[in-house]
Amino acid sequence: MRFFLLPISTRRTLLYCQKVQVLPTNKQTLVDKAAVRAAQLWSGWEQKESGWQKKVVLYGNSLLKRIPFEEWGLKSVPPLSTRRRAEEVLGKDKNYLIYPETLIPTTKAVNVLQTLGTEREALHRTRLMWCCVGMPISAPFALVPVIPNLPFFYLLYRAWSHWRALAGGKHIQFLCDKNLLSLTPSPVLGSIYTPLHPGPLTSKEQIADTDKASKSTAGNSKESVEERMLLSQENGRQLVKALEIPELEVELERAIWQVETAMQRKQEEKSKPPDTEKPK
Template identity: 30%
Template sequence: MRLFALPLTRARPGHSALVYYLAHFPPPKLPQKPETWASRLVKSAAHKAADTWDRWGKAPASNWKYKVHSFGVNAQARLEFEELALKAIHPSWGPPIPSGGKGAKELESSNGARTIQIPLIHPTSFGPIVKRPPLKDLEAYANFRAPKHQRLFWLYAIASPFTLPFTLIPIIPNIPFFFCVWRAWSNYRAFKAATYLSDLVASKAVIGAPSAQLEAIYSDSISRLRQSNMHNSEPSMVLDKTAITLLIEAFMLPPEISHELDRAIEQTALRTAKTDPTPEKKR
């Protein structure tokens, strides 16, 4: 398992730096087991739901199916990149955390060596950019996101039963119910991932891994952003889209990560472009 701390913006007075925390690990090689009827049923339902969703996207623009599909696509696009990054973390794929959560002792073997070492790869200039050490920022990030997603999970979970009266409307599915269930499940996954990261840091399983190769990518990115900046001030952004391709190639990351990093950069640009941006709650 590898963790990447990728600054997107500089820390400014009253504004924390935005950092994309990427977790990468290969899917576990599980032994092949006979497929049960329950797994076949779930797989069949998932395929049917995906096919239905695709058909709705191909319906006429005036049809309610197309409008629902467009709403779903737009809702997905508006999700915070932090939530999407957390949802991509599968705690079951990573190293197990000993019972005790944040009170767990440092993971050590009998000879005192750490049994688990997860590198947190970051540019060497992370500290000057973010104004906080990488491990401290990861800890603050996880501790901020976990309760936020836990609150949202309960909000949507509690709200979902109140949408049941919409089932009385003929023909049209109960869209509010499915939306609440989807948002509850999404926030639950983000909450579990943030808790997992917090426990990894508390167990001292994560170690800082400054990378000169990543620093070179950031240095070139900042140079490009300075050249394209119309003002004389230092640009807030530190990572551009050109750097994403170099990052993926340099660290042999899956190509699909490019889409998520593109989304993160676009959202970050919108946040920093506001005349009086509302900073993320101080971590």
């Protein structure tokens, strides 16, 4: 497998796992087969010109676009099966960590991957639990004729999505702990990112915009650097073309859109005048 670290902004990085070898159908798990079947069904609905299936697809794609790109990245990492674990320990299945060394120094690459694999673990566990709680509640909608139980299937999909994200994170943690990653700085990525940023991302630039980070830098706000976009939709497409990974395009497009939207919303909130309490 090949793990890519692709900075979207000075604070957010997209993780993408490219599977070099695809398992034959007879070696796929029931979960994998069900996922393939669901994707084929969804694709069939997308091709319809009208009807409730088409409306479901349009609304569903809008929801899918809003699922955090970090979750999609973790889902691209396959679960760690017993067979895969043995092959990776024995060195039969090579894993490469690919990154732009101009932004992410080799000494920090594994730490970045490990952070991406573990920072959302608690969130996915909590939301997986609530999806499981909600599925029995939505089950009575199955009594509605003709139209399938969409709330139930949506919760089922989200539960599967959170489970896959957790499984992907555990796989990353295993590879990092066992030192089973081959560090591979990419000259191609370096040539793309170098004009976008003068050098490696500093710790000041990567300070997350969270309450925790704010407390750690209280009284020294100058040390936090404003977040800045690195990739646009245009140079994102150039990156995909240079890497020759067509399936990466939708992942990058989604991630860039989400980060741009979040930064724009944050800027709008900053520009709003403070609320002033009317005198009594």
